[in-house]
Amino acid sequence: MPRKKSKVDPLEELETCTKLLCDQSHNHMKVREYDRALIGYNQALELNGTDINALVSRSKCYLLLGESSKALKDAETALTEDKNNIRAIFQKAEALYFLGQFEQSLMFFHQGLRARPELSSFRLGVQKTQEAIENTIGTSKCSAYTTTSLKENDFSSKHKSSKQCQRTTRPKLSATEMERRNARKLLGELCVDKEYLENLLQHPDLVRADTNSESISSYAKEAVNFLKKRQEFWRQQRPCTALPKYKSVAQDPLPTWF
Incomplete structure (x- = not known):
């Protein structure tokens, strides 16, 4: 059978x-x-x-x-x-960080650090987010979060971060200016090219459909997208720090017209 x-x-x-x-x-x-x-x-x-x-x-x-x-x-x-779920908490903190929502990101990095203090990724997340806050909106809010972190986690590295955060509060910047400053730190000299291409795409002669400039527009968009990917890459690798010479940066394939 x-x-x-x-x-x-x-x-x-x-x-x-x-x-x-x-x-x-x-x-x-x-x-x-x-x-x-x-x-x-x-x-x-x-x-x-x-x-x-x-x-x-x-x-x-x-x-x-x-x-x-x-x-x-x-x-x-x-x-x-x-x-x-500790992985989901970490991913939410990372995503908020990349979106520029540093205070919310810091909150979730702290949540993960309290739950799993042995994981260095959360401790590093707290540090890089504090740096981002300090570099963008001043240091008063950073100090408040750092003090809480010191009490709850007692990491020696936090003492150094706390002292760095207790500087004079700087004027709050607009979201556009914050993004612009971060782009300059992350892209280096390439930031000038990115701003030029973004302005070029807004040019009235380029956006008109009757100027036969579609190829120029597509090349410019491709270049801007490439530079944005580079910016995101360096935001993850070296948050809020200056880049080395930009000629040594490329790891993704260049746009087809380079």
């Missing part, structure tokens, strides 16, 4: 397929094939839209692609499934 086929649990099969897709995407992430990784995470979440591992992993992938808003959304979705 033919052997009876064992019944497959649909939920178990779903979990297996989701895990397989995530594992494949993890491998793409390791070799910096972020677009291919994103495809796998999307497929995994089509199978199971509440899978925390897939949500957190896709959030990280979005950050590396410069899609901070989407990264934040995935992290928040993961936290609705498990509000104490």
Whole structure:
């Protein structure tokens, strides 16, 4: 008699397929094939839209692609499934940091640090976010957060950060000026090119459809997008610090017309 086929649990099969897709995407992430990784995470979440591992992993992938808003959304979705998930807390803190919402980011870095004080990633997150606050809106709010951190975590490195934060408060800058200053620190001399191209795209002669300037516009947009990706990359690697000589920066493929 033919052997009876064992019944497959649909939920178990779903979990297996989701895990397989995530594992494949993890491998793409390791070799910096972020677009291919994103495809796998999307497929995994089509199978199971509440899978925390897939949500957190896709959030990280979005950050590396410069899609901070989407990264934040995935992290928040993961936290609705498990509000104490440490990876989701970290991803939300990172996404808020890249969006320039430094105070909220600092709050979640502190939350993660309280829950897992042995993880250096949260301690480093607190430090870089304090630097960002100090460099953008002054130091009074940074001091308040630092004092709380010292009481709760007793890390020796916080004493140094606290002293640095107790400087004279600087005038609050507009959001545009804050972004501009950060761009200059992150892009170095390339910031001048980025500002020029952004202004060029706003030129009335370029935006008119009857000037046959579509190719110029597309080249300019491609260059601006490339520079924005560079800015996001350096924001993650060296938050709020100056770059080395910009000629040594390129790691992503250059625009086709370079």
